[in-house]
Amino acid sequence: MVVAEDLQCLKAIALLGGCSGPIWMSSQTFGKSLDISPQTASRRLxxxxxxxxxxxxxxxxxQYVAVTPQGESELKREYTEYARIFSRKKERHTLAGTVISGLGEGRYYMSIPHYREQFAEKLGFEPYPGTLNIRLNPLSIQVRKELDTRHWIDIxxxxxDNRTFGGAYALPCxxxxxxxxxxxxxxxxxxEDIIEVIAGCELRKELSLTDNDTVEVEITYDA
Known part of the structure; x- marks a missing residue:
């Protein structure tokens, strides 16, 4: 595995034309282009x-320097990894429905420390003690069925206290x-037509929502 500093120098040589054949280079000018000392540039070479x-x-x-076939292979490997990062396709889904009142169970469960700790660790926010209940429209019911289950997070x-609490699945949105x-x-x-949503704040208050208001849930994940 090529260390990052050496890979940086290899890339700089390639950008100067080193993949096409030998190029003239001094440690002083090369070091200046990388903002390192001539001595460090010499060690990297x-x-x-x-x-x-x-x-x-x-x-x-x-001195003349050229990138070898092995060096080109290393640069191509790095390029491939960056291409994978920046060419990832995103899948986006929207669920729409109306706000409804729940039974108050969400407030109880979201107040239990072990649940709260897991949600904070796995979702990145500590949930407000309560849930927003949404009744989905017919089209969104079908969209929900088709959501990729790989992106649900296990809770x-x-x-x-001598009581067993069940697990759950959570889908960031x-x-x-x-x-x-x-x-x-x-x-x-x-x-199947109802979803419960948790957040780090009281969504009804933050978004001025009341029963029967229409709301959209945006879901995005890597394809």
Whole structure:
């Protein structure tokens, strides 16, 4: 594995034309281009040569450096990794429905420390003690069925005070710009047209929502 500093130098040589053949180079000018000392630049060139990533030759007018096939392969590997990062496609889904009142169970469960700790760790926010209940429209019911289950996050069940609490699945989402998550208990059969959403704030208050208001839930994940 090529260390980052050597890879930086190899890339700089390639940008100067080193993949096309030997290029003239002095440690002083090369160091200046990388904002490092000539001594450090010389050590980096020696390190690249020892790894067979470049060749160096001395001519009457100075030092010539070229990237080897092995060096090109290393640069192509780096390029491929960056291409994977920046070419990832995003899947976006929107669920729409109307706000409804729940039974108050969400407030109880979101107040239990072990649940709260897991949500904070796995979702990045500590949930407000309560949930926003939404009744989905017919089209959104079908969209919900087709959501990629790989992106749901496991919330583990546990035992406390001689009582067993079941696990759940959570799907990160956003409502009105607020980070949220759809939560589905693993041991409870929930109506397919209703979802419960948790957030780090009281969504009804923050978004001025009342029963029967229309709301959209935005879901985005890597394809």
């Amino acid at each position: 020696i390190s690249l040569e020892r790894q067979n990533l470049i060749t160096r030759s001395l001519r009457p007018d100075g 583990d069940g546990f035992t406390a 956003r409502i009105g710009g607020h980070p949220c998550a759809i939560v589905v208990p693993t041991r409870t059969h929930y109506p």
